[in-house]
Amino acid sequence: MQKHKKDKHFLKKAFYPGGREALRAFIKKELRYPEEAREAGIEGTVQLRLTIDHLGIVQKVGIIKSLGYGCDEEAIRVVRMLRFTVPPPSSHQKVRMHFHKKLNIHFRLPKAAAQNVQRVQYAYTAGKSKTPASSQGYHYTISWSAGLEEE
Numbered sequence: 001m002q003k004h005k006k007d008k009h010f011l012k013k014a015f016y017p018g019g020r021e022a023l024r025a026f027i028k029k030e031l032r033y034p035e036e037a038r039e040a041g042i043e044g045t046v047q048l049r050l051t052i053d054h055l056g057i058v059q060k061v062g063i064i065k066s067l068g069y070g071c072d073e074e075a076i077r078v079v080r081m082l083r084f085t086v087p088p089p090s091s092h093q094k095v096r097m098h099f100h101k102k103l104n105i106h107f108r109l110p111k112a113a114a115q116n117v118q119r120v121q122y123a124y125t126a127g128k129s130k131t132p133a134s135s136q137g138y139h140y141t142i143s144w145s146a147g148l149e150e151e
Helices: 019-030 034-041 073-079
Strands: 044-051 058-065 101-108 120-126 138-144
Touching: 019 034, 044 073, 058 073
Parallel strands: none
Antiparallel strands: 044 058, 044 101, 120 138
């Protein structure tokens, strides 16, 4: 007679159908870069904390790490669209649980928009100054060009 093994994980966690890759694909498809962030050239990550109910629906969304410029609101909008799968509890469990997850939403400017960011060039030259008071030290030349370089 074979012994019945207990399940290693007493409580089963909610998961996104298709795994991480499907979750990333969904976020990439639905995420719209906020115009305010695009104009300011803002890139970064919004870190969120989700509360998922026993049906797999996102109930609460809290911001752990904010980015601003409309990125927080866009991340919350996309996360509220997610639907998770919750494995059914064992027959002896009559528990309705809430699950908590942390999720990072990355905002990266598209390559075309990234080229519109102004760049600073500087040249470093070492040498002696013509004035005797500052005979030791370094000299820096910084040039600023507001126009875009065409390739």
